[in-house]
Amino acid sequence: xxxxxxxxxxxxxxxxxxxxxxxxxxxxxxxxxxxxxxxxxxxxxxxxxxxxxxxxxxxxxxxxxxxxxxxxxxxxxxxxxxxxxxxxx
Amino acid sequence: xxxxxxxxxxxxxxxxxxxxxxxxxxxxxxxxxxxxxxxxxxxxxxxxxxxxxxxxxxxxxxxxxxxxxxxxxxxxxxxxxxxxxxxxxxxxxxxxxxxxxxxxxxxxxxxxxxxxxxxxxxxxxxxxxxxxxxxxxxxxxxxxxxxxxxxxxxxxxxxxxxxxxxxxxxxxxxxxxxxxxxxxxxxxxxxxxxxxxxxxxxxxxxxxxxxxxxxxxxxxxxxxxxxxxxxxxxxxxxxxxxxxxxxxxxxxxxxxxxxxxxxxxxxxxxxxxxxxxxxxxxxxxxxxxxxxxxxxxxxxxxxxxxxxxxxxxxxxxxxxxxxxxxxxxxxxxxxxxxxxxxxxxxxxxxxxxxxxxxxxxxxxxxxxxxxxxxxxxxxxxxxxxxxxxxxxxxxxxxxxxxxxxxxxxxxxxxxxxxxxxxxxx
Numbered sequence: 001x002x003x004x005x006x007x008x009x010x011x012x013x014x015x016x017x018x019x020x021x022x023x024x025x026x027x028x029x030x031x032x033x034x035x036x037x038x039x040x041x042x043x044x045x046x047x048x049x050x051x052x053x054x055x056x057x058x059x060x061x062x063x064x065x066x067x068x069x070x071x072x073x074x075x076x077x078x079x080x081x082x083x084x085x086x087x088x089x
Numbered sequence: 090x091x092x093x094x095x096x097x098x099x100x101x102x103x104x105x106x107x108x109x110x111x112x113x114x115x116x117x118x119x120x121x122x123x124x125x126x127x128x129x130x131x132x133x134x135x136x137x138x139x140x141x142x143x144x145x146x147x148x149x150x151x152x153x154x155x156x157x158x159x160x161x162x163x164x165x166x167x168x169x170x171x172x173x174x175x176x177x178x179x180x181x182x183x184x185x186x187x188x189x190x191x192x193x194x195x196x197x198x199x200x201x202x203x204x205x206x207x208x209x210x211x212x213x214x215x216x217x218x219x220x221x222x223x224x225x226x227x228x229x230x231x232x233x234x235x236x237x238x239x240x241x242x243x244x245x246x247x248x249x250x251x252x253x254x255x256x257x258x259x260x261x262x263x264x265x266x267x268x269x270x271x272x273x274x275x276x277x278x279x280x281x282x283x284x285x286x287x288x289x290x291x292x293x294x295x296x297x298x299x300x301x302x303x304x305x306x307x308x309x310x311x312x313x314x315x316x317x318x319x320x321x322x323x324x325x326x327x328x329x330x331x332x333x334x335x336x337x338x339x340x341x342x343x344x345x346x347x348x349x350x351x352x353x354x355x356x357x358x359x360x361x362x363x364x365x366x367x368x369x370x371x372x373x374x375x376x377x378x379x380x381x382x383x384x385x386x387x388x389x390x391x392x393x394x395x396x397x398x399x400x401x402x403x404x405x406x407x408x409x410x411x412x413x414x415x416x417x418x419x420x421x422x423x424x425x426x427x428x429x430x431x432x433x434x435x436x437x438x439x440x441x442x443x444x445x446x447x448x449x450x451x452x453x454x455x456x457x458x459x460x461x462x463x464x465x466x467x468x469x470x471x472x473x474x475x476x477x478x479x480x481x482x483x484x485x486x487x488x489x490x491x492x493x494x495x496x497x498x499x500x501x502x503x504x505x506x507x508x509x510x511x512x513x514x
Contacts, residue, residue, distance in 0.1 A: 026138050027224030034225045039209045039310060045442045049309055051209025053439070053472070055216035055223075056131050057124050058197045058339075060440065060467035060494075069180055071467075071494060075220070076162070078126050 014083035021079075029074035029085055030055065030062045041074065042088035064088065090183040091503050094120040096394050097174060097187035098157075099165055099342055102130020104372030104383035104390075105193030106148050109157040111391025112191075119157035120185060122176060124164045128152060130195055131215065132380055135222050144380070167490035168345050169502050171365075175490075182499035189367045189394045192355070193387060194342050196373035198333035199475050201423060202437050202445070203430035205305030205314075210329050217331035218244035221251050228252030230328040233314050235259040235302040237335050238421045239379075244331055245294060256325055259300035259316055261334060261424055267298045270420040301427060302332045317426070335421035336377045337475050343370055344488040352376075353478075361390045369394065377421070378414030385410055428480050437480075438473040440466020454483040467494055 010025040016036050023032045030052045033039060040049040041062045052062040055075050062074040065086040074085070096112045098105045101123035113119040121128070127137040128149060136145035152159075160178060167175040174185045198213040205211065212220065214236040221227045231254050234241055238260075245255045260267055303315040303322065313326045340350055348363035348370065349356045355370040357363055363370050369390040372383035385406045392399055431437065433446035438461075447461040454470075454477060457463035463477065464470025469492065470485075477483045491500060 023224060026135065028220070031220050031224035034220070041209075044207070044436075044439075048207070049209050050207060050439070051310070052212060052220065053200070053216060054198060054213050055219040056197060058468060058471050059200075063467065075223075076125055 012079050012081045012083075014079050014081070014085060016085045017087055023079050025079070027079045029064070029066065029077045029079055029083070032079050032085075033062070033074060033087070040087070090181070091186065092120055092160075092183055093186045094118045094158075095188045096120070096191065096391075097122065097185050097189075098191045098193060099123075099174075100130065100193035100195055100372075101125070101128035101152075101159065101161075102132060102193060102195045102372065102383060103145075103148065103380050104195070104387035105130070105191065106152045107384045107387025108191040108193060108369075108371060108391035108394070109387075110148070110151050110155045111388050111397070112395045113155040113157040115392070115395035115397050117395050119155070120187070121152075121157050121159045122163040122165065122174075122185070123159070123161055126161045128159055128161075131219060132383075134219050148384070164493055164495075165342050165345070166493055166495040166499050168342075169490075172367075173502070175499060175502070177493075177495050177499045180496075182496070184503050190346070190369065191387070191390045191394060192343050192346070192348070192363075192368065192370045192374055193372050193383070194339040194374060195383075196336035196338050196377055197471065197475075199335050199337050199423070199479065200333050200472050201427050201430070201476055201479060202435050203302055203304055203332070204432055204435050205307070205311065206332065207436055207439060208305050208307050208311045209309070210307070210311035211305050212329065212331055213333035214244045214331040215240055215336075216333065217329055218247045221247055221253065227329075230254065231256050231326065232329045232331065233257045233259070233302075233316070233325055233327045235261070235300070235314075235316070235330070235332040237261045237423070238417060240336070249294075253329075255294045256327055257316065257323075258294055258296040259302065259318065260296065260298045261301045261427060262298055262420055263424070264298040266420055270416060301424075301430075302330065303430060305330050305332075334423045334427060334479075336373065338374045338377070339471075340374065340485070341469075341471070341488050341492045343374060344485070345490060345492050360393045361386055362393070376414050377417060378410055379417070381406075382410040382414055423479055431480075437476060438463045438466060438470075440464075440468050440473075443473070448481075454485065457483070469493065 013022045039051045053059040057076045066072040095117040096119045098109045098121040109119045109121045129136045133145040140146045163178045300318040305311045316323045343355045354376040355374045361369045371386035371390045431445045441462040443463045451457040
């Protein structure tokens with residue numbers, strides 16, 4: 001378990017759909033998605049945009065390919081340095 | 090790969106942590122599984138890093154010192170035989186052979202469909218709150234919240250504290266029910282104080298009872314919401330809408346193990362043991378009751394699992410929190426109008442894009458699954474199943490493995506886990 005020490009100044013840079021996003025350590029990938037232009041995680045069967053809904057790993061709206069692993073839930077995944085996130089949108 | 094333990098605890102929220110602490114402190118080998126990267130559950134999410142909540146800090150510190158083992162990012166996908174769980178963890182999986190189990194899987198929000206609820210920027214009430222806690226930039230953003238009960242105020246307080254502008258809080262309960270509930274809170278001093286602190290910070294936010302979302306509108310994401318406020322219609326422009334109506338227990342793992350449920354909660358005896366021997370259920374699984382109920386029932390189950398005496402004070406506290414849970418259930422029950430918001434085009438199942446119109450003629454959940462693919466997608470009906478129950482009174486079917494999307498490899502019982510059914514006591 002991590003120490004509850006202050007790590008607020010530590011920042012990490014990940015890529016979401018090829019775009020670099022720098023966030024405080026501890027930010028979830030779903031939260032980082034809101035720092036891109038759109039808060040869109042996937043498209044539905046008719047091509048309409050969808051975004052995160054439940055934030056707790058229940059609804060699966062925020063699934064994405066993270067570091068090559070498909071169907072990972074962004075809301076349960078902390079941002080890490082050099083992480084590669086590809087959404088379905 | 091396999092793990093063996095005296096006690097497996099599924100869920101590392103307050104209930105699971107309390108059970109794990111009590112059992113591990115009494116000498117049991119305890120393994121705690123949770124889907125999140127850190128312990129604390131939804132209510133204490135990110136407290137392991139931030140340490141802002143004193144109660145959370147106390148329990149997380151106690152848990153770290155208890156000797157219980159913690160496996161983050163671990164999801165139970167199947168229970169092939171009594172005493173064995175199959176667990177997926179990242180891109181690998183393992184089997185757990187356990188003597189006893191404490192299920193502490195907590196709760197999720199109740200989503201009810203309304204036109205526009207699938208737009209990006211429309212989230213749950215607590216869903217938006219946890220994303221803000223997890224770093225979603227909310228400073229200067231306009232937020233409307235619609236739902237019911239204490240969670241609405243908790244979410245508003247978090248958003249407010251992070252610099253978000255809460256434009257409106259719509260409480261679905263009627264004024265009589267809401268203020269009746271608030272007056273009952275004097276029996277629960279800790280909650281009364283919490284409520285008062287929250288209200289003080291939010292004193293300037295317009296709030297109404299008898300209010301709910303009619304529709305969310307926008308091009309590509311939510312831009313405005315229409316509310317029904319005491320019979321009038323109001324429109325507000327906003328960046329985010331949090332809309333969900335209270336909580337429902339996460340019953341999937343309990344059902345997977347064959348535990349009996351009644352009225353949406355797991356049936357337990359006074360030892361918090363379910364109808365499946367050596368499997369206990371705690372916290373929200375017993376009916377929504379919040380952190381206090383989770384902690385007290387977690388402690389009780391941990392003590393029972395370790396065959397320790399139960400302090401009288403703990404039993405007394407349990408009876409008190411149960412009374413609160415009963416009041417909360419009456420307050421949070423969704424009103425009839427909320428069942429009529431969806432139009433024929435509104436999607437009920439978000440995974441399989443099943444509109445309300447596709448359910449014409451369906452009499453139950455089974456027919457809706459077979460004929461319209463309701464609940465057949467990635468979330469396995471976790472969202473629309475709860476909605477369908479509220480809208481049509483359709484109750485959930487038995488859960489079949491895997492209870493989450495899983496890799497084929499995760500469903501294979503490792504050869505070193507004996508498949509004999511001998512379970513010594």
